Amino acid sequence: MSEIVSMHQPISRARSQIILWSLIGLILVAGIVLLIWITIRPYGFHGMVLQSPMKAIDFTLAGQNGQTVSLRDFQGKVVLLYFGYTTCPDVCPTTLADLHQARAALGEQADEVQVLMVTVDPERDTQQVMADYMGHFDSSFIGLTGTTEQITEVATYYGIYYEKQEGNSALGYLMNHTATVMAIDKDGYLRVVFPFGTAAKDITADLDYLLSR
Numbered sequence: 001m002s003e004i005v006s007m008h009q010p011i012s013r014a015r016s017q018i019i020l021w022s023l024i025g026l027i028l029v030a031g032i033v034l035l036i037w038i039t040i041r042p043y044g045f046h047g048m049v050l051q052s053p054m055k056a057i058d059f060t061l062a063g064q065n066g067q068t069v070s071l072r073d074f075q076g077k078v079v080l081l082y083f084g085y086t087t088c089p090d091v092c093p094t095t096l097a098d099l100h101q102a103r104a105a106l107g108e109q110a111d112e113v114q115v116l117m118v119t120v121d122p123e124r125d126t127q128q129v130m131a132d133y134m135g136h137f138d139s140s141f142i143g144l145t146g147t148t149e150q151i152t153e154v155a156t157y158y159g160i161y162y163e164k165q166e167g168n169s170a171l172g173y174l175m176n177h178t179a180t181v182m183a184i185d186k187d188g189y190l191r192v193v194f195p196f197g198t199a200a201k202d203i204t205a206d207l208d209y210l211l212s213r
Contacts, residue, residue, distance in 0.1 A: 064127050
């Protein structure tokens, strides 16, 4: 009996080694497949993706520091374009605070992102008012204003709705307006739209991806 057992021991050991190496091979193959899948799968944006990115329409408005500002001035940067107003009681300050947080989280890449806010209340939002307001959130943010006709034209380009709503609050009238943020990539294409309330960390993730392209 001892001879029989000893004859089978080498066979069992060889079979064990075959099974072990087979398992190692399967693990390696699975790892390679996973790596390839991670590499080639499309990025999943957190904002609303435009299925057919279109070239953002250029415009020129009055900047907060007395200069004229055009969208084309920021070619090579990712632009976050927002339409709001300085006496907005909640939505606008919340959005700008989130954009500041998202941009700051990029670290050294923050300088490659430019936030532009076009006022939908040019009657009250002068260049000086815009300068003071934007400075509360981020010194790099630029506020833009112009004539009523200019603002209407730019807002129409980008599908922004706004209208005056009379009220009795200390702020006077309010402005109902579309509260989305549009991300324009480094090549000037409108790529992603962030609905109001998109988390700052999600905006940061999408910005990081756009900057890497």
